[in-house]
Amino acid sequence: RKEVEQDPGPFNVPEGATVAFNCTYSNSASQSFFWYRQDCRKEPKLLMSVYSSGNEDGRFTAQLNRASQYISLLIRDSKLSDSATYLCAVNPYGNNRLAFGKGNQVVVIP
Amino acid sequence: SQTIHQWPATLVQPVGSPLSLECTVEGTSNPNLYWYRQAAGRGLQLLFYSIGIDQISSEVPQNLSASRPQDRQFILSSKKLLLSDSGFYLCAWNQGPLVNYGYTFGSGTRLTVV
Numbered sequence: 001r002k003e004v005e006q007d008p009g010p011f012n013v014p015e016g017a018t019v020a021f022n023c024t025y026s027n028s029a030s031q032s033f034f035w036y037r038q039d040c041r042k043e044p045k046l047l048m049s050v051y052s053s054g055n056e057d058g059r060f061t062a063q064l065n066r067a068s069q070y071i072s073l074l075i076r077d078s079k080l081s082d083s084a085t086y087l088c089a090v091n092p093y094g095n096n097r098l099a100f101g102k103g104n105q106v107v108v109i110p
Numbered sequence: 111s112q113t114i115h116q117w118p119a120t121l122v123q124p125v126g127s128p129l130s131l132e133c134t135v136e137g138t139s140n141p142n143l144y145w146y147r148q149a150a151g152r153g154l155q156l157l158f159y160s161i162g163i164d165q166i167s168s169e170v171p172q173n174l175s176a177s178r179p180q181d182r183q184f185i186l187s188s189k190k191l192l193l194s195d196s197g198f199y200l201c202a203w204n205q206g207p208l209v210n211y212g213y214t215f216g217s218g219t220r221l222t223v224v
Contacts, residue, residue, distance in 0.1 A: 004153075031208075032208045032212075034212045036212075041198075041220070042217070042218075043200055043215040043216060043217050043218045044154070044200075044215050045215070046212045046213070046214070049210065049212060087153075087154070089212065089213075091208055096142050096159070096161075096204065096208050097156060097159060097169075098156075098208070098212070098213060099156070100146075100153050100154035101153060102152065102153035103153065
């Protein structure tokens, strides 16, 4: 089983709508969870860390569900500029090594 | 502030040729350094990571190697490239508690082996 799994999509979202997607991880002892944004042919950039209590940054909300072993990202009021691939990253073994999912591709449609 | 530099940005190399990609971090000391590869249609694959000079762990056995001759310099090499080595190579660094800061990636090198 892969350490981190994501549904690649694409997720076609009308501008102004809300989109949400999950990322599952296999190791129940995983620590440190993140969402990264990757634009086409660019490096991933940290979007937000995911804390146990959940966290929000503007239109973006991230949550962690340890019981079901997944993290989620919700984007409200989608903008055209939100079009990108969103990668989740998990630290499976507590040794500073991050495992990444393949990403959720989001396409915001005018 | 800390910055990470990677070069070259793009590289086209024939099969069997050598490879050397360089990554340097500025504005910090004793960073953890990582090499990842992102092949077309695939996720980020960790190749090597280093917690200090000459301390390198390999995640995937292959024809690539890594070296860290200086504290803030990380080099990815190959003696003979294969077609399957094509991909987007990303260097990353972090320091301090991973839970707070995650990684910061360099701008990457897009390698095409022909």
